[in-house]
């Protein structure tokens with residue numbers, strides 16, 4: 098099932114087919130930040146980044162606008178954070194037969210879980226019904242729901258897996274939870290780290306501005322030339338991988354890790370946050386130094402175990418291409434069009450880097466910075 102979805106939903110071809118959506122949404126973000134830049138007031142970049150990734154996911158998944166939708170105005174953020182909190186919490190009934198269920202009822206966990214599930218489920222149900230009502234879509238205009246409904250319709254009884262509406266909703270939920278928050282979190286950590294290190298910020302801006310020149314427009318085609326920006330993103334993902342423990346694994350046989358004998362069916366969590374800060378692997382591990390990736394072959398594709406922000410193996414993030422493209426495009430645009438100043442009276446070291454721990458680990462407080470329009 099995952100194989101089919103990866104081939105259909107996250108292939109390079111499909112990711113490319115949504116290029117115009119990403120570029121249009123980033124342009125809208127830049128337009129809205131430009132409006133605030135004239136006032137020279139700090140803006141809430143955390144909110145902007147969540148709204149950008151939500152807008153992109155809404156359009157590629159449902160062909161719907163996020164702004165003005167029933168989940169706009171912080172409602173979606175609350176829903177996603179609540180679903181992440183539930184997935185990241187200890188669920189007693191998973192581990193303690195019978196008694197666990199009673200404990201979950203008693204603590205209120207069960208009610209929270211049900212309410213989070215029903216809100217998302219009824220939203221996806223409406224989305225699917227809308228798509229069915231509006232009939233088939235042309236191949237080159239398909240969104241992700243269209244693709245999933247087509248796969249359901251075209252399957253035969255001989256197929257090994259029978260795709261149902263519940264499967265479709267589960268896939269949509271996965272994309273929603275995994276695809277909106279993670280790139281937004283990374284965008285914020287990257288800008289926060291750059292704001293704390295003005296030399297790196299300037300270096301990234303100089304690279305972008307000399308590459309794009311006075312064109313006044315920065316597209317995905319420009320991004321592949323930005324090597325320093327790519328190092329900034331790698332360094333951010335080393336220090337701040339959003340999914341710090343990856344998805345849980347279960348051992349299939351008796352294995353040995355270091356000096357430990359691990360039994361079959363043991364649940365394993367891989368702490369990529371700790372690996373990224375391991376002093377045996379990285380010099381000055383707590384320092385933000387994008388230059389450490391110069392002439393360094395380590396990449397993000399799950400082959401180098403020193404750096405696994407997208408995981409690895411069979412469960413590696415299927416949205417890696419989409420996530421990286423959104424991150425690169427949005428950051429490049431924010432750094433091309435604006436210089437970023439700290440609110441009055443604030444120093445670089447005052448930027449709060451405290452983490453908010455849930456299923457993902459983001460910046461606890463909003464990142465507030467003043468955008469200054471760059472004169473080309």
Ligand code: HEM
Pocket residue numbers: 099271272275276277279280283338339340343344345405406407408409410411412413414415416417419420421424
């Ligand atoms: C910077 C951006 C992103 C980061 C750092 C990230 C990271 C991750 C990680 C660490 C995992 C677990 C992998 C493992 O355990 O080996 C994961 C899973 C997943 N990601 Fe991403 N992700 C990002 C963007 C996206 C985007 C944009 C989408 C979709 C559009 C997406 C969809 C998914 C899905 C569906 C899964 C679950 C796969 C499964 O259940 O096997 N991700 N992601």
